[in-house]
Amino acid sequence: MSGTISLKKGYNIPLKGKAEKKIAGECNPIRFGVKPVDFPGLIPKMEVKPGEKIKAGTPLFHDKNRPAIKFTSPVSGTVISVERGERRRILEVVIEKSGNAYVNFGKNDPASLSRGKIIEKLLLSGLWPAVRQRPYHVIANPEDNPKSIFIGGFDTSPLAPDYDFIMDNLPAEIFQTGISAISKLTGGKVNLVLEKKASKTPGKYNFNGVEVSYFSGPHPAGNVGIHIHHLDPVNKGEAVWFVNFQDVIAIGNLFAEGIYKPERVIALTGSEVSNPQYYKGLSGCSIAPIIRDNIMSWNLRYISGNVLTGTKINADGYLGYYDSQVTVIPEGDKYEFFGWVLPGADKLSFSRTFLSSFIPKKSFSPDTNFHGGKRAFVLTGQYEKVLPMDIYPMHLLKAIISGDIDLMENLGIYEVAEEDFALCEFICPSKIEIQSIIRNGLDLMIKEMS
Amino acid sequence: MDSLRKKLDKIKPHFEEGGKLSKLRSVFEGFEAFMFVSNKVTVKGSHIRDNIDLKRTMTVVIIALLPALLFGSYNTGLQHFRSVGTDPSILQAFWFGFLRILPLIIVSYVVGLGIEFIAAQIRGHEINEGFLVTGLLIPLIMPVDVPLWMLALGTAFAVILGKEVFGGTGMNVFNPALLARAFVFFSYPGWMTGDNVWTEGLMKGQNIIDGFSGATPLSMGASGDFAGLPSFMNMFIGTIPGSVGETSTIAILIGAFILIVTGMGSWKIIVSVFGGGLLMGLLLNAIAANPYMEIPFYYHFAMGGFAFGAVFMATDPVTASQTEKGKWIYGLLIGILSVLFRVLNPAYPEGVMLAILLMNMFSPLIDHFVIQSNIKRRLRRAVLAV
DSSP: OOOEEEOOOOOOOOBSOOOOSSEEEEOOOSEEEEOGGGSTTOOEEEOOOTTOEEOBTOEEEEESSSTTOEEEOSSOEEEEEEEEOGGGOEEEEEEEEOSOOBOOOOOOOGGGSOHHHHHHHHHHHTOGGGEEEETTTEEOOTTOOOSEEEEEOOOOSTTOOOHHHHHHTSOHHHHHHHHHHHHTTOSSEEEEEEEOOTTOOGGGGOOTTOEEEEEESSTTTTOHHHHHHHHSOOOTTOOEEEEOHHHHHHHHHHHHHSSOOOEEEEEEESTTBSSOOEEEEETTBBSHHHHTTOBOOSSEEEEESOTTTOEEEOTTOBOOTTOOEEEEEEOOOSOEETTTTSOOTTOOOSSSOSGGGGSOOOOBOOOSBOOSOOOOOOOOSSGGGGOOSSSOHHHHHHHHHTTOHHHHHHTTGGGOOGGGGHHHHHHOTTOOOHHHHHHHHHHHHHHHHO | OHHHHHHHHHHHHHHSTTSTTGGGHHHHHHHHHHHEEOOOBOOSSOSSOOSOOHHHHHHHHHHHHHHHHHHHHHHHHHHHHHHTTOOOOHHHHHHHHHHHHHHHHHHHHHHHHHHHHHHHHHHTOOOOSHHHHHHHHHHHTSOTTOOHHHHHHHHHHHHHHHTGGGTSTTTOSSOHHHHHHHHHHHHOGGGTSSSSTTSTTGGGTOOOOTTOOOOOHHHHHHHTOOTTOOOHHHHHHTOSSSSTTTSOHHHHHHHHHHHHHHTOSOHHHHHHHHHHHHHHHHHHHHHOOSHHHHSOTTHHHHSTTHHHIIIIITTOTTTSOSSHHHHHHHHHHHHHHHHHHHHHOTTOSOOHHHHHHHHHHHHHHHHHHHHHHHHHHHHHHHHHHO
C-alpha cells in the first residue's frame, strides 16, 4: 500500500518564525532535565538521589506499575535536584553534566537478536518510552504484540521542523539500524509515512524493512494518529505502536554504539526568536543556551514542542522527551478594548469572521490570550473541518464528558489522542479545553480496561 | 481606554465574592467582557487560541439580520402609509417603521437579557451571548402591532422555559425565538393571525382607505383569494404585509450570503430547506387538486416566513442537527413540511414555524441514526480485521 492519501480537512496555522534550514550550532547546556510529566499516566519511582554521580544511560526512575520501564539520563554527571509540584508529584529530575561516560549496553546487530532481547535492551537503556502505542497514546506495553508499527516521516504541526532537512543531517546507516531493530518488534508491517511532495528525493528514504506510504494535506496530516486511522485503524483489543522519527536514530545508536544517546536536531521557532534556526542537541537539554541573546522581547511563553500540543517551560527549562522543537511566542495577558467588534485585519482566525480572512496576509504572531470565555458547545460542524478522521468529534467529546464508556468505545476513543484534537481546541469558539477532555477520556479507558 | 480600564479594575473587587455588590457580579462581568476582551491566557492545551468567540459569532449573525431589519422598518412604514392612502418617501416610510419597531426590540432585549443576567448570577456562570441574536429575531418574526406586554411574556416564556431550564445557551431543544412566537401565536391568536394585524394601526381601529387589504399572501392562499396575490417580484422584494423581518426575500438572501461567506450559518441547511420546499412545491404542482396547489412552486420561497426561517431559524446550530449528514435531512424535511403545512392544513396558514419546531424535536433522532451508521462502520471494520 504505497499509494498517496490526500487529506483535505485540516488547517495550517500561518505563524511567523519558521526555522531557517541551517544548523546554527550545538545546544550544549550544563543542565539537563528528565520530566516524568512528559509521559501521560506515569507514576515515577525514583532510583537515584540528589548528589549521586551518574553516567549517560543510568536509570533515574522507573514506572511504578511496570518497573521494567526505565527512564535514563541523557548525559553523565550529577543529579542535582528532584523538583516536585503539587502533592509532591515529581516534575523534573535535574542533572548537571560533567564528563562523557556512557553505560555500555553492548553493540549488536539487531538482525541477530531475538525480539525478546531487543525489547530487553530498549527497556534497560531507557529507550523503551520512545515506543508508544495507540490506543491511548502512551508508552507501549512490552507484553503486547502490535499488529503494525508506524514511523512518522514528517510533521505538519505549526512551525514544525522539516524532517527532510533533519534527515540530511543524520547518518542514514544509523537510521537503518534503528529500523532493523524496530521491525523485529512486530509480526506486521513497519510503515514509514512521508509527505507527498513533488521535490522529494526518493533515494534518501530507501530503507530495508519498511513500507513507505505517502500523505498530503494540511495539519494534522502529519500526525501518526491520522496515519494509523487511514492505513491500519485500531479496533478494540488491538494495538499499533509508533516511534518518533528522531528516536529511530537513538535506537540505532543503541545497537550500533551500545550507548543511550538520544540525539535531536532541534528547531528553534516562533515569532519572538531573532534567528529561528536548527540546533543539534540531546533530549532533555536546557534551552537556555539557544535562547540567550536570541529573543526579541520580554514577557514570553516558552514552549517545548509546538504551539498546539507543546508544554510550557521556563526560559531555562528542558526539552521534552518527545519534542524536537522549541517555540517562543508573546504572552497575551492584556485587555483589549472592544476586541470582539473590531474588523480584525490582523487577527488570526480559522473562521471567516475577521477581515484578515479576506485580505492576503502571509503570517501572524498570535499571543497566548484566550480570546473569550468558556461556553457550552454551540456551533456545530466546526471541529469536523480540521479533523481528517471518520469520527464525530463533538459526540465523542460529549460521550467522554458524560463518562459513557460504551459510547466512547463505539465512537472511536481507541483511535484518538489529544494531539489529533489540538486544532479543534484552537478553533473552538466556545473555548472548550478539548485536549484535556480527550486525555481524561483516555485515562478513564485505561482505568476501565485494566 | 486606559483610564476606563483603571476605573474598572478599581471597582472590580466590589463585585467579586464577598464584595458589597457581589449580587451584581454577572452584570459587572457581562459589561466588562462586553467592553474588554479578557486578559486571560492559555494554561493547558493549545497555547494559542483562535480570535473567534461566541460574541463574534453572534455579532456576525446580527449583521446578517440587519438587511431584513432595515427593509422591515421601511416596509412597516410603507404598509401603514398605503393603508391610509398616502405615498411616503423612502426615508419617511423607513423612519415611521423604525420608530414602531424600536420598542419591540427594546422590550425583547430588556426582558430576555434581564432573565439571562439573573440566571448567570444564580448559576455563577458568565453571561452567555445566545440571546443577542434571539433578542433581535423575536421582533422580526412578530406582527408590528403586537402589544409589548405580549412580546414580553412570549420572550420570558421562551428564555425561561425554552432555554434556562435546560441549562442555558447551547442546551436548549427548541429555537427560543420561535418558541416566543409560538407562545404568542397560540395564546393570543387574535393578535397573530387575520388580515389586520400585519399593518401598523389597523388593530387600533385606524381608518383605512377603500381597496386596501392587509392580508398576507399566505392568508390569501389559505382563503383561496388568488386573484389578489401580489406579483412574485413584489413578494421577492418584500413590499407586502407580513411579520416585520420576513417579507423581503432579497434582504434575507443578503443575510444568507453573509452567513455562508463567514461560515456562521450552515449552507447545507439553507440549501436543503429550499430544496425541500422545491420538491414539495413541485409535487403539489403535479397533483394540482386545488388552486393553492397550483401556484408556482417558487412562490413559496417568497411567501411568508419561508426564506427567513430557512436562513435564520433552521440554521440555529444548537437546535439543528449536529452532524453534517443530518443537516441535509433536517433541512430537507423542514422545507417539505413547511410547504405541506401551508397548503394542506388550513388551520395554520404559516407552516414554517411549526415545521422548524417539529424538526428541532427530531434533530437528535436524525443525529442518532447518522451516528449509528458510523458506529456500525467501525464495528464492521473490526470484524473484517479478525
